[in-house]
Amino acid sequence: MESVMQLANSTVLWIFALLVAGVVIFQAITFIRLAAKTSPSVGLSHAEVRAVVRTGAISSLGPSLAIVFVVLSLMTLIGDPLTLMRIGIIGSAAIETVGASLGSEAAGADLGSSQFNEQAFTNAVWVMCLGGMGWLLFTALFTKSLGKAQQKSAAKSKNVNALKGISTAALIGAFSYLGGSEMVKGVSESIVLIAAFIIMPVILWTANRPGMKWLREWSLGLVVVIGVFVGYFIS
């Protein structure tokens, strides 16, 4: 186990992990630059671009901090660089843990057990990396076709309205599914979700008052803080 962790935290793996993190950072910066350059042609002002970036930063703090705790549990199992690499790109901590344990079990050792040797570690890495590639391959190969299909239907002006409706309904469906999967976890989770459901309109209503527009940018961040507090006191 000890020698496995030495391997898992070795310099070469660190280099790979930092390169992967570098790709994520590079991509994000590239897209911010491209989108900022495009913003005038879709009717976004410079001030609005800044507001959007601020909103993204504020709203992502809560989710990112929630991820941190899963990061910690994964670090003890597969080492620091691999955790950075796997959590930094597609794949939730839950899925990566499944991948790591299926991989090491296929090599005849339970993840984190005394039999967990270098070969089992290598097998876990294979399964995690091949498994996570599914999404990446699909996205790299087929996003262009999806874009073309969308462009074709958007060419008719009648369809543009339909696309707006479909996107909104799809978003509602996605959030409802995710919300439902939280509610079935327990009573406390359900109470927090309902509390957030009530607080959000109050915040948005307040943000509509004169001089309170900035509150809109903080809406999700505030909902998360209040939700965590509610959860803290009822559990």
Place this chain on the structure above:
Amino acid sequence: METESVEKTVNSKGTAGSQELTDNSLLSFEKFHEKSHFWGRLTIWTAILLTLMVPMYLSFVLDLHPGWTAIISGFAAYASIIAFVWVIEPISYYPVLGVSGTYLAFLTGNIGNMCLPCASVAQNVVGAQPGTKKGEITATLAMATASLVNIFIIMFVIFGGSYLLNYLPESLTDAFRFVLPAIFGGAIAQFAIQRPLWGAVGIAFGLFVNLGPVPRALQTFLCILGTVIVCMALDRIKKQNK
């Protein structure tokens, strides 16, 4: 028309002189998609290559190869659970993410819990509708920022911030599991204010797929598809009544 003329003037300046001016020129939405495909694919293929090199390095450089049988049996077990999701997720989320958003969200991950909520709150801030050009640019800016914040926080924790977290009381760290229900409750409410009926349809589907006898891998897809179909049908009925 207006944006075109702006583009032309900037372009003519660009060709007249330095690289920097062309670099700062404005982009049309079509050009933005073109460039998104290029940079999106380039970054994702790079990530694919890098993630493949790690197990290859362990197997063949360090000579720790566990054997193809072990790799394939582990991968087959994984794929039997997840493979369907590889295809279903990018398709289900595409109407919401758009071209650039798909490249971003599927590289950085955390689509449902981070990218989508950030994008829709940002769209709400500037009054952009999902599925429009303005909506896609807004979502891209918000998600790219979120992706940056996320990777920096992960790096901070891995580079030693974990010691700090050990000092937090357990009751507080335990409360972090309430981040997700709070985000989803808030996000659903944001849409339910605008379209209460659609919100109700979504919640009904959300509870049904989670509580009903629906296989795990199909849940996201069925919930999104069901909500879209019922909402569109409701819209049509409303129009006919008018």
